Amino acid sequence: MIGLVHFLTVAAIVFAIGLYGVLSKRTIVGILMSIELMLNAVNINLIAFSRFITPEVLTGQIFAIFTITVAAAEVAVGMAMIFRVYYDRNTVHAARLDEMRW
Amino acid sequence: MFNQYALSHAALIPLLPAMSFIIVGFFLRRLPILAATVSVCMSLISFALSLGVGYGVIANNITVDNPLIQRIPWLSISGLTVDMGVYIDPISAMMLVIVTLVALMVQIYSIGYMRGDAGFGRFFAYLSLFASAMLGLVIAVNFVQLFVFWELVGLCSYLLIGYYFHKISAREAAKKAFITTRIGDFGLLVGILFLQILFGTLDFQQLASNVPLYVAEHGTNLLTIVALLLFLGPIGKSGQFPLHVWLPDAMEGPTPVSALIHAATMVVAGVYLVARAFFLFSVLPNAMEVIAWIGAFTACFAASIAFTQRDIKRILAYSTVSQLGYMMLALGVGSVTASMFHLMTHAFFKALMFLAAGAVLHGLPNKNDIFEMGGLRHKMPVTFAAMTIGVLAISGIPPFAGFFSKDEILLAVSQVSMPLYTIAVVTSFMTAFYMARLLIVVFCGSEKPDNQPHEAPMSMRIPLVVLGVLAVIGGYIPYANHFGDWVRFGSASHEGLHWGIAATSTVLSILAISLAWYIYGSGKVSPDKLSRRFSTLYKLSFHKYYIDEFYLWLNHTFVDGLGKILYWLELHFVEGIVNGIAGLPVGLGDLVRKSQTGKLQRYGLIMFGAMLILVVWLVLLSPLFKGVLSGGDY
Amino acid sequence: MNELIYTVAFYIFAAITVAAAFGVVTKSNLVHSALLLALCFIGVSGLYVLLQADFLAAVQILIYNGAIAIVFVLGTMLTRRSSRHGTNDTEVNIPSRVVTLVSGLFVVVTLGVIATTPWHYSSGVIVEDTPSLLAQLILTDYMVVMEAAAVLLLAAMIGAIVLAKGVEE
Numbered sequence: 090m091i092g093l094v095h096f097l098t099v100a101a102i103v104f105a106i107g108l109y110g111v112l113s114k115r116t117i118v119g120i121l122m123s124i125e126l127m128l129n130a131v132n133i134n135l136i137a138f139s140r141f142i143t144p145e146v147l148t149g150q151i152f153a154i155f156t157i158t159v160a161a162a163e164v165a166v167g168m169a170m171i172f173r174v175y176y177d178r179n180t181v182h183a184a185r186l187d188e189m190r191w
Numbered sequence: 192m193f194n195q196y197a198l199s200h201a202a203l204i205p206l207l208p209a210m211s212f213i214i215v216g217f218f219l220r221r222l223p224i225l226a227a228t229v230s231v232c233m234s235l236i237s238f239a240l241s242l243g244v245g246y247g248v249i250a251n252n253i254t255v256d257n258p259l260i261q262r263i264p265w266l267s268i269s270g271l272t273v274d275m276g277v278y279i280d281p282i283s284a285m286m287l288v289i290v291t292l293v294a295l296m297v298q299i300y301s302i303g304y305m306r307g308d309a310g311f312g313r314f315f316a317y318l319s320l321f322a323s324a325m326l327g328l329v330i331a332v333n334f335v336q337l338f339v340f341w342e343l344v345g346l347c348s349y350l351l352i353g354y355y356f357h358k359i360s361a362r363e364a365a366k367k368a369f370i371t372t373r374i375g376d377f378g379l380l381v382g383i384l385f386l387q388i389l390f391g392t393l394d395f396q397q398l399a400s401n402v403p404l405y406v407a408e409h410g411t412n413l414l415t416i417v418a419l420l421l422f423l424g425p426i427g428k429s430g431q432f433p434l435h436v437w438l439p440d441a442m443e444g445p446t447p448v449s450a451l452i453h454a455a456t457m458v459v460a461g462v463y464l465v466a467r468a469f470f471l472f473s474v475l476p477n478a479m480e481v482i483a484w485i486g487a488f489t490a491c492f493a494a495s496i497a498f499t500q501r502d503i504k505r506i507l508a509y510s511t512v513s514q515l516g517y518m519m520l521a522l523g524v525g526s527v528t529a530s531m532f533h534l535m536t537h538a539f540f541k542a543l544m545f546l547a548a549g550a551v552l553h554g555l556p557n558k559n560d561i562f563e564m565g566g567l568r569h570k571m572p573v574t575f576a577a578m579t580i581g582v583l584a585i586s587g588i589p590p591f592a593g594f595f596s597k598d599e600i601l602l603a604v605s606q607v608s609m610p611l612y613t614i615a616v617v618t619s620f621m622t623a624f625y626m627a628r629l630l631i632v633v634f635c636g637s638e639k640p641d642n643q644p645h646e647a648p649m650s651m652r653i654p655l656v657v658l659g660v661l662a663v664i665g666g667y668i669p670y671a672n673h674f675g676d677w678v679r680f681g682s683a684s685h686e687g688l689h690w691g692i693a694a695t696s697t698v699l700s701i702l703a704i705s706l707a708w709y710i711y712g713s714g715k716v717s718p719d720k721l722s723r724r725f726s727t728l729y730k731l732s733f734h735k736y737y738i739d740e741f742y743l744w745l746n747h748t749f750v751d752g753l754g755k756i757l758y759w760l761e762l763h764f765v766e767g768i769v770n771g772i773a774g775l776p777v778g779l780g781d782l783v784r785k786s787q788t789g790k791l792q793r794y795g796l797i798m799f800g801a802m803l804i805l806v807v808w809l810v811l812l813s814p815l816f817k818g819v820l821s822g823g824d825y
Numbered sequence: 826m827n828e829l830i831y832t833v834a835f836y837i838f839a840a841i842t843v844a845a846a847f848g849v850v851t852k853s854n855l856v857h858s859a860l861l862l863a864l865c866f867i868g869v870s871g872l873y874v875l876l877q878a879d880f881l882a883a884v885q886i887l888i889y890n891g892a893i894a895i896v897f898v899l900g901t902m903l904t905r906r907s908s909r910h911g912t913n914d915t916e917v918n919i920p921s922r923v924v925t926l927v928s929g930l931f932v933v934v935t936l937g938v939i940a941t942t943p944w945h946y947s948s949g950v951i952v953e954d955t956p957s958l959l960a961q962l963i964l965t966d967y968m969v970v971m972e973a974a975a976v977l978l979l980a981a982m983i984g985a986i987v988l989a990k991g992v993e994e
Contacts, residue, residue, distance in 0.1 A: 090828070091832050093944055093946070094939055094944075095839070096876065097935075098936060098939065099842060099872065101931075101932055101939070103843060103865075104935075105931045105932040105935075106843070106846045106847055106849075106850055106928070107850075108799060108931060109850055109925065109928040111795060112799070112927070113850070113915050113916055113924045114915065115915060115916040115917075116855070116914075118855060118897065118900065118901060119850075119855065119858065120792075121897075122859070122897060123849070123850060125893060126846050126849060126850075126862070129866065129869050129889070132869070132881075132885075133869060133872055136873055136878045139878070140877060140951070141947070142945065142946065143947060143949070144947055144949045144950065145947070145951075147952060147955060147958055147959055147962060150878055150880070150881055150955065150959060151959065151963065151967055153878075153881055154884065154963075157884060158974045158978060159974075159977065160888075160889075160893065161888055161892060161978070161981075162977050162980075163981075164892075165896070165981050165982065165984075165985040166981050166984050168896055168897075168900045168989075169986070170988055171900065172900070172903070172989045173988050173991070176991070182916075183791045183792055183916070184790055184791075184792070186789075186791065187790055187791075796920075796923065796924060799927055799931070800923075800927050803927060803930055803931060803934060806934055807930075807934055810937065810938060
C-alpha cells in the first residue's frame, strides 16, 4: 500500500539531490536548475499532505499553485540576471562572482 | 484697559524681541534699514507693554507679597515639575521697564553708531536676543527658567563682546567674559541643584514659603553654603571681586553693547537674582555679611582702579563694577529697596554716560585715551551736557538721580555697620573724583589740534536727551512717589532723607570734584608729578592690582601644570585603554573576515550544515524521539 | 488489482523523478541537464496524478515543462558556445565529500523524522472535481494572494525584460 510516507521519501530524496546540485554546481544555470528540483520536492510534499491529511480541503494544492507561480517568476528573473552577468563579466561561474567579501 | 492687557500678556515682553531676533537674524541680515526698523519697533511695543505692566501693578495693587504669577507646565516627571511662566511684582515690573527702555534707547542709538557697519543686521539681531534673554530672566518664575535665560544672557554677551571677531583682542575678551562668568555659573547651578534636593521645588513662591520652615527646623548651616554657591553666579555675572576681570575687557564690544551690558542687561542680572532670591539670603545672616563685604570691597577696590585708567570706556567699566558693588552692599545690609533704586538710577546714568562716551568715540575714531581728547565741549555740546549730567548723577549731587539712591544705600548701610559705611563713603568720594577727572580731561582744557571732533547724528542724540532727562528726574520722582512702598522686601519701609548722611556725602562729592578740578582742570598741579610721587600706588592701581597677571600666573602654573599631567595620563593611560578596546574588535574582525570568501556555495554549505546540526539537535531533544528510543507508546 | 497498478505506477514515476533529478546534477552538459530536468518534471506530474491532483499535474506539465524547462534550454543555447561539453561541471573548489555528506545526512534526518512522526491520516472524502473547487477558492478566499501573485508575475516579467535588455544609461 503506497502511503504518505512513500511520497515524502521521494520528495526528500529529490530535495537532497537539489541541495547537492545547489552546493556543488559550477555555473549559476546549474544552480538555478537544482533550485527548481528543490521547489518541486516541496510541491510534492504539499500535495501529498493535502491528499492524505486534509483531503476535503485543497489548501495544499493552492499553496502548490502559488509555489509554481513564484518559481516561474524566479526562473524568469534568474535567467535574465544570468544573461546580464554573462554580458557584463563573460562568465556564469558562481565562484568568480565573489565581490561581496570583505 | 491696556494695563490689563499688558498684565495678562506680559509673556509677550520677552517674546517680541525674540521674534525680532528670528526675523532679523534669519531674513533681514542683509537689509540694514528693515532690520533696524523691525527691532526698534519690537522694542518699542515691548517697552509700551512694560509700561502697561508697571501701571497695571500700581493700579491692581500688586505688591511684593501678592505677585501676579502665570505658569505653564514645561517639564513634568515624577518628583520634578518645572514651569515656565511670568512672575510680575513691583521688582520685576521695574526691571521690565528699565530693560526695555535701555534696550530701546541703545537700539535707536545704534542706528547712528553702527551705520555702515558690515554686520549691521547681525548686530541688531544680537541686541534683540540679548534684550529678550534678559527680559525672560526678569519674569522667571523659578530657578530653572532663570538659569536658562541667565545662560542665554551669557551667550549673548559673548556674541556681542566678540562682535568685531576679526580683532584678536575682541575674541579674547569674549572668551574671557564667557569663561569667567561660567565659573560663577557653575556655583549657581550647584546651588540650584542643592535647592532642588533640599526643598524638592525650585519655584520662587514655594521656596519663599518653605525656606523659613526649613530654617526653623534644620538651622542655617547647610543653607548658608547653598546660598553662597548661588551667590557665585552673581559674583561672576555682576562683576564682583574676584571675578570682575571680564567686565573691563568687555569694552572690546561696540559701545552701545557696553551700555546695554553695563546698564540694563548682563551685570544687573546678578543683582536681580539676589533680590529675587532674597527670601533665601535674608534669613542667613552669615551669607548676608559675605554679600555686604564683597559688595563693599568691590565698590572700593574698583573705584581705586578707575582712578588711574586712561581708556574712557575702561573708566566707565570700573565705575560700573564699583556701582554694582554698591548694589550688592545694599542687598547685603538687607535693603532691597535701596539696591533696586540704585539699580534703576544707575541704569539711567550709566547708559547715558556710555552712550555719551560712544558719541565721543564716534566723533574721535580710534582714540580711547582720555588724555588725547580734551576740549570737546565746544564741538560736542549735547554730549558734553549728557556726560555732565551723568557725572553729577553718579557723584550723588542733588537733585540728580544718583543722589537719592546713593543716600538710600548709605542710610541702609549706616544702620547696620559702621566700617561698611565708612568704606561706602570713601568709595563715594573716589567715585566723584574719578568721574570728574574723566569729564574735565575729556571736555575741558585745551583742544588738541589734530582732533577733528564732530557732534553725533540725530539718532544718537535722541537717546542721550531721553536718558539725560531720566538721569535728572529719575531719582526724585520715585523718591517722592514712595518707591520704597512698592519695591521692597518684607514690610514697607519708607524712610525720608537722612539729612546728616545726605549732607556728608554731598559735601564729600563736591570736595572730590573740586579736587579733580584742581589737579586736572586748573593746571596748577601736574598730574604726572603726582603720579610719580605716589608711584607705587599709581602703578598698583594702573595695573589693576595685577589681578589679571595673577590669574594668568595661576593659570600658567596650576591649570597648565594640571593640564600637562592630565595630558600625559590621557596619552598613555586613557588612550591605551581606549585603543586596546578599539583594537580588540579590529583584530577579531581581521580574523573573522577571512571566512567571508564571497563564495556563494560555501555560504550555502555552511548554512545548510548548521541547519542540519540544529535539526538533529532538536530531534534528539524532542520528547517524541525519546519516546521512540524508549520504545514507549506515543 | 487497482492497488497493484497504483503501486507499480508510483514506483515507476518515483524512479523516473529521482533518476532524472540525479542526472540533472551529475551531467556535465547543460543541455542534457535541462532535458533531464524536463523529464523529472514529467515524473513529478505523474506523482501528482497519483495524488489525485489532476489540475496540478496539468499545470505542472504546462508551466514547468512548457515554460521553465524551455527557458533553461533557450537560455543555455543563447549563450554563445562552440561546445556544450563541460558547461555544467561540478565546482572543483567545493569539498564535494562534505556536500555529499550534508545531502546524505539531510535524507537520513528527514527520513528519520518521517518515520517517527505519528501521521494522522484523514478519512475524509477526497475531492474529485479539483479544478472547479480550486477556481472557487482562488477567487474567494485566496483572492488577495492571487492578486499579489499576479503583481509578482508582472514585476518579474518587467524585471526580466529590463535585466536582460539592459538599461540605457
